[in-house]
Amino acid sequence: MNYKVDKTIDCTGLSCPLPSVKTTLALEHMEVGQVIEVLTDDPVSKRDLPVWAQSTGNELLGIEEDNKVIKIYLRKAE
Amino acid sequence: MTEQTKNKGSVTIVLFSGDMDKAIATFVIATAAASMGMKVTIFFTFWGLNVIKKEGGLIKGQNWMQKMLNIMNYGHAKKLAISKMNMFGMGPAMLKTMMSHKKVPSLQEFISIAHSLGVKFYPCEMSMTVMGLKKEDFIDECEDVIGAVSYLSIAKETTINLFI
Numbered sequence: 001m002n003y004k005v006d007k008t009i010d011c012t013g014l015s016c017p018l019p020s021v022k023t024t025l026a027l028e029h030m031e032v033g034q035v036i037e038v039l040t041d042d043p044v045s046k047r048d049l050p051v052w053a054q055s056t057g058n059e060l061l062g063i064e065e066d067n068k069v070i071k072i073y074l075r076k077a078e
Numbered sequence: 079m080t081e082q083t084k085n086k087g088s089v090t091i092v093l094f095s096g097d098m099d100k101a102i103a104t105f106v107i108a109t110a111a112a113s114m115g116m117k118v119t120i121f122f123t124f125w126g127l128n129v130i131k132k133e134g135g136l137i138k139g140q141n142w143m144q145k146m147l148n149i150m151n152y153g154h155a156k157k158l159a160i161s162k163m164n165m166f167g168m169g170p171a172m173l174k175t176m177m178s179h180k181k182v183p184s185l186q187e188f189i190s191i192a193h194s195l196g197v198k199f200y201p202c203e204m205s206m207t208v209m210g211l212k213k214e215d216f217i218d219e220c221e222d223v224i225g226a227v228s229y230l231s232i233a234k235e236t237t238i239n240l241f242i
C-alpha cells in the first residue's frame with residue numbers, strides 16, 4: 001500500500017446502499033486527491049463500491065480483505 | 079441541465095403507493111442514485127402523499143368526504159401499512175424490528191439521508207386538491223407543489239423513470 005489514508009469510515013454492519021451513501025457524504029468534506037478508506041463487511045459493497053467509483057469518477061485504488069472486514073481505498077476526483 | 083448531470087444520468091420516481099415497504103424500496107433507489115451523483119426527483123402522488131405527511135392532525139380537508147378520507151387514510155412516515163402481511167399493524171412492527179437488527183435505516187432516516195444528498199421531493203397538486211391537503215400538511219423537506227405537466231417536464235429529461 002503506497003498511499004496515505006486521509007480518512008477512514010467504518011461501515012461495518014451497514015447494508016446496501018449505506019456504504020456508498022456514507023462514502024459520498026464523507027467525500028464532500030475532503031480535498032481532491034485525498035484518500036478514503038471504507039471498512040465494510042457487506043459482500044455486496046465489494047462489488048457495488050467499484051461500480052460507484054466508476055460512475056462518480058473517483059479512483060478505486062484497491063480492495064483488501066482482512067478476515068470478514070473488506071477495506072476499500074478510493075481517491076477523490078474533482 | 080448541466081453536462082455533468084447528463085453524463086451521470088438522472089432518476090425520477092413517481093411514488094403512488096403509501097405502503098411502507100414500497101416507500102423504502104423507493105428511498106433505497108433514490109439514495110443509491112444520489113450517491114452516484116445522479117439528480118433524483120421523487121413525485122409523491124395519491125396514497126404516496128402519506129409518506130411525506132407531517133405527524134399529527136387527524137382531521138384535514140374542507141368537506142365531510144375529504145375529512146372522512148383523511149381520517150381513514152391517516153398515516154405518516156412512522157405510521158404506514160405494508161403491502162403484504164400487514165396483520166393490523168403487526169407486520170410493519172416486525173419488519174421495523176428486523177430492519178433495525180440489520181441496521182437498515184427507518185423510513186424517517188431514509189428521508190433525511192435523501193434530503194441531505196439533494197434528492198428533491200415534490201407533492202402532487204391534483205391529489206392534494208382532491209384530498210383537501212395543504213402544503214403545510216407536509217414535511218419541510220418538500221419542494222414546491224407541482225402538477226403533472228411540471229413532473230413530465232422533469233421526467234422527459236431524465237434517463238430513468240420509475241412508477242412505484
